[in-house]
Amino acid sequence: MANQKGGVAKTTSTVNLSAALRERGKRVLTIDLDPQSNLTMSFGINPETLERSMFDVLVHRVPIADVIHQREVDVAAASIDLAGAELALASAIGRERTLEKAIAAVRMDYDYILIDTPPSLGLLTINAFTASNGVIVPVQCEYLSLRGLVQLESTLQMIRENLNGEVRIEGILPTMVDKRTVHAREAIDLLTENFGDIVFKTRIRKSVKLAEAPVRGGSVLSYQPDGPGAMSYRALAEEVLSRDE
Numbered sequence: 001m002a003n004q005k006g007g008v009a010k011t012t013s014t015v016n017l018s019a020a021l022r023e024r025g026k027r028v029l030t031i032d033l034d035p036q037s038n039l040t041m042s043f044g045i046n047p048e049t050l051e052r053s054m055f056d057v058l059v060h061r062v063p064i065a066d067v068i069h070q071r072e073v074d075v076a077a078a079s080i081d082l083a084g085a086e087l088a089l090a091s092a093i094g095r096e097r098t099l100e101k102a103i104a105a106v107r108m109d110y111d112y113i114l115i116d117t118p119p120s121l122g123l124l125t126i127n128a129f130t131a132s133n134g135v136i137v138p139v140q141c142e143y144l145s146l147r148g149l150v151q152l153e154s155t156l157q158m159i160r161e162n163l164n165g166e167v168r169i170e171g172i173l174p175t176m177v178d179k180r181t182v183h184a185r186e187a188i189d190l191l192t193e194n195f196g197d198i199v200f201k202t203r204i205r206k207s208v209k210l211a212e213a214p215v216r217g218g219s220v221l222s223y224q225p226d227g228p229g230a231m232s233y234r235a236l237a238e239e240v241l242s243r244d245e
């Protein structure tokens with residue numbers, strides 16, 4: 001899950017898509033690769049009390065299994081010290097493949113591994129791109145930045161040429177859509193004009209429940225199972241599953 005723009009619902013989408021895939025019987029791991037640790041907190045884990053976290057996996061080569069917590073889905077937890085990982089890895093040989101190598105040990109244990117990334121295209125996000133088959137790009141329609149998407153795509157092109165020939169944008173996900181505004185409709189039209197079929201049919205509407213669920217330490221599927229937020233992320237899971245068939 002990536003977009004260098006902040007606050008576009010990367011974390012919210014990681015939490016709720018993973019819960020929806022779990023509901024469909026898939027074995028799911030989520031990885032928190034953001035020093036803000038929002039994914040970790042969203043699953044009710046306190047980052048400050050962690051003995052070991054993704055920082056230790058990337059920098060001290062601790063097995064990723066040692067930082068995985070069992071919640072609604074499995075969660076490889078992060079804390080603020082992950083902010084130091086970019087610097088610590090900067091001069092390491094194979095620095096872009098550190099996450100890919102760490103994941104290799106558990107890859108066969110899961111059907112889906114969803115990685116939440118920070119709002120930047122730095123080394124942490126590049127590690128995520130190198131380790132991934134596909135990238136889901138949430139975009140907030142209210143502040144749509146096509147230029148940002150072009151920059152993201154050109155970073156992915158570099159990753160394909162140098163590190164991971166397979167990685168592609170799996171889908172663009174319109175989030176925080178306010179159906180009442182003309183602007184939201186225009187933004188979605190603009191997206192489909194420019195990116196065609198890779199824009200998901202599912203649109204995630206604005207819903208305060210999606211913002212409240214993390215406070216309860218879980219997904220909106222467990223907080224309000226029949227609400228619009230849960231329905232939207234279930235629909236997204238169906239789309240992801242059908243694209244993978």
Ligand SMILES: Nc1ncnc2c1ncn2[C@@H]1O[C@H](COP(=O)(O)OP(=O)(O)OP(=O)(O)O)[C@@H](O)[C@H]1O
Binds near residue numbers: 013205210
């Ligand atoms: N569909 C929605 N309706 C209402 N609020 C939402 C929705 N999706 C996300 N939010 C809220 O918007 C804020 C930003 O979402 P989120 O943290 O998922 O974005 P992010 O892209 O992960 O941000 P960052 O770049 O800082 O990591 C959060 O407070 C979240 O609860």
Ligand SMILES: [Mg+2]
Binds near residue numbers: 034
């Ligand atoms: Mg986030």
